[in-house]
Amino acid sequence: MKSGLVVLCLAYVLSQFFRAFLAVLSLDLERDIGATPEDLAFASGLWFLVFAAMQIPVGWALDRVGPRLTAAALLLVGGAGGAIVFALATSAAHVSIAMALIGVGCSPVLMASYFIFAREYPPARFATLAAVMLGVGSVGNLVASYPTALAAEMLGWRATLLCLALVSAVVALGIWISVRDPAKVETEHKGSVLDLLKQPALWLILPLMLVAYAPSAALRGLWAGPYLNDVFGLSTTQIGTATLIMGSAMIAGTFAYGPLDRILGTRKWVIFGGNALAAVALGLLCLWINSAVWVSVLLLAVIGFLGASFPVIMAHGRAFVPPHLVGRGVTLLNLFGIGGVGIAQFATGRIHAANVAAGATAPYLAIFGFFAVTLAIGCVIYLFSRDSLD
Numbered sequence: 584m585k586s587g588l589v590v591l592c593l594a595y596v597l598s599q600f601f602r603a604f605l606a607v608l609s610l611d612l613e614r615d616i617g618a619t620p621e622d623l624a625f626a627s628g629l630w631f632l633v634f635a636a637m638q639i640p641v642g643w644a645l646d647r648v649g650p651r652l653t654a655a656a657l658l659l660v661g662g663a664g665g666a667i668v669f670a671l672a673t674s675a676a677h678v679s680i681a682m683a684l685i686g687v688g689c690s691p692v693l694m695a696s697y698f699i700f701a702r703e704y705p706p707a708r709f710a711t712l713a714a715v716m717l718g719v720g721s722v723g724n725l726v727a728s729y730p731t732a733l734a735a736e737m738l739g740w741r742a743t744l745l746c747l748a749l750v751s752a753v754v755a756l757g758i759w760i761s762v763r764d765p766a767k768v769e770t771e772h773k774g775s776v777l778d779l780l781k782q783p784a785l786w787l788i789l790p791l792m793l794v795a796y797a798p799s800a801a802l803r804g805l806w807a808g809p810y811l812n813d814v815f816g817l818s819t820t821q822i823g824t825a826t827l828i829m830g831s832a833m834i835a836g837t838f839a840y841g842p843l844d845r846i847l848g849t850r851k852w853v854i855f856g857g858n859a860l861a862a863v864a865l866g867l868l869c870l871w872i873n874s875a876v877w878v879s880v881l882l883l884a885v886i887g888f889l890g891a892s893f894p895v896i897m898a899h900g901r902a903f904v905p906p907h908l909v910g911r912g913v914t915l916l917n918l919f920g921i922g923g924v925g926i927a928q929f930a931t932g933r934i935h936a937a938n939v940a941a942g943a944t945a946p947y948l949a950i951f952g953f954f955a956v957t958l959a960i961g962c963v964i965y966l967f968s969r970d971s972l973d
Contacts, residue, residue: 587762591650591696592720594658594754597747598689599723600731601662601682602630602800602924606808606826607732610819611740612678620809621932622675626682627805628928633686635922641691642914646907649764650695659755661688666748670741688751693720694914695762701901701909702765707845707972710898714841717894721834725827732823779915784903787968792896792916793923794961795858798865798954799890800924801931803829807883809935810947815876825880832884836891843895844972850899851970854892859962861889865955872944872951893920902971927954 605612605623612618618626637657644653665684672678693716700712734743779785802810807826811817817825840857844850868882897916904912931950938946 587651587758588696588699588716590754590757590761591654591692591699592716594654594689594692594758595696595716595720596723596726597658597662597751597754598692599721600726600747601666601685601689601723602627603723603804603826603830604731605682606803606805607729607819607823608735608740609805609808610812610822611735612675615740616672616674616678618675618678620805621936622678623805624928624932624935626675626679627801628925628932629679630682630686631800631921631925631928633683633925634690635918635925637687637690638694638914638918638921639911641694642911644691645694645698645910645914650691650698651759651762651764654691654695654762655755655759657691658688658758659752661685661690662751663688663748663755666744666751670744670748693717694910694917695758697897697913697917698910699765701913706902709901710844710850710895711841713894713897714837717891718834718837718841721830721837725830725834729820729823729827732819736819779904779908779912782903784969784971785900787964788896788900788903789916789919791854791858791961791965791968792900792919794927794957795854795861795896795923796890796893796920797923797927798861798958799829799833799887801927801954802883803833803887804924805928806931806935806947806950811876811879813943814873814947815879817876825876825883828880829883829887833887833891836888837894839888840892840895844898848972849970850895850902850972851965851968854895854899855962855965857889857892858958858965861886862955862958862962864889865951865958869948869951869955872948896920899968899971927957 605627609623641653661684665681665688668684669678669681672681696716697713700709704712803826807829808822811822811825843853847853864882864885871878900916901913934949934953935946938949
């Protein structure tokens with residue numbers, strides 16, 4: 584099982600890469616195929632929404648088929664196939680199709696490992712194991728920054744994507760060879776996602792899950808690039824360096840959040856405190872939108888660090904899911920987390936287009952303000968949730 588988890592972690596590196604690399608390639612794609620920031624926001628949003636929509640069939644497949652076939656087949660067809668389509672793209676529409684396919688390919692990877700954690704390890708260790716997987720896998724976030732910018736300059740973005748298609752195919756084969764499916768839970772109880780939605784404890788967790796990951800994922804995955812170029816005039820490699828800093832902060836935040844629930848004896852207040860501070864940081868970014876490039880990069884890093892509460896929110900929700908519905912439970916939570924980013928990308932694409940004529944800073948002031956307000960609302964709802972360390 585350990586070797587299988589290592590390969591699933593490599594697959595998650597790819598998943599993190601594919602959700603974040605558009606920020607670095609934004610200037611190249613605009614120059615070569617005419618893809619505007621709004622086009623890329625749509626493509627990025629499509630990745631997240633397709634990824635989220637896939638969580639329902641993926642949850643069913645994890646419970647019924649197992650993580651081995653589910654993750655290997657989808658990563659091969661969607662991940663490798665989508666990367667090939669991207670490499671051959673000649674228009675923004677082709678990029679959107681490619682990102683949708685890649686979303687399908689990446690959709691089972693993290694949940695396959697979380698499914699194994701939930702079935703094979705004690706519940707009290709779930710948050711720490713989930714954070715470790717998320718943190719190590721987030722190396723893909725770093726690869727999607729300066730190294731990708733460098734590869735695009737040396738090889739071209741098309742050759743870079745073809746290399747990624749090959750890597751995706753090899754990792755998919757590795758999953759098929761090394762992952763072992765946990766034993767099925769024998770139970771007379773039947774159930775579906777609808778049964779999970781009848782759990783009142785989840786109602787106050789899911790809204791925060793919807794908005795907590797969106798600011799850091801959307802800013803790191805796309806808007807950091809156009810913002811730093813339009814407001815401060817940064818080049819592709821400089822944007823790569825800035826997003827490398829933000830990506831590193833996101834990884835550090837993931838490892839910091841992981842054990843805090845056991846150290847402090849609470850999940851609820853760890854999650855609430857971190858996300859409330861993230862909303863404050865977004866407000867400060869609005870306030871100091873064009874103050875200095877180092878201030879903006881620092882605040883982006885703070886938002887990335889504080890926005891890494893995903894595995895702890897996942898563990899909080901997982902505590903209220905019955906054992907025979909673990910697959911569907913973790914994928915339902917993931918649907919809200921990833922779906923929230925997709926919705927946010929579609930919304931912020933429209934926000935950018937509506938404000939672009941008002942000056943260089945206006946679109947980004949509106950985008951950062953949107954994230955600050957939605958995150959604050961999610962925190963207020965979450966205040967009424969029930970704590971759990973089970």
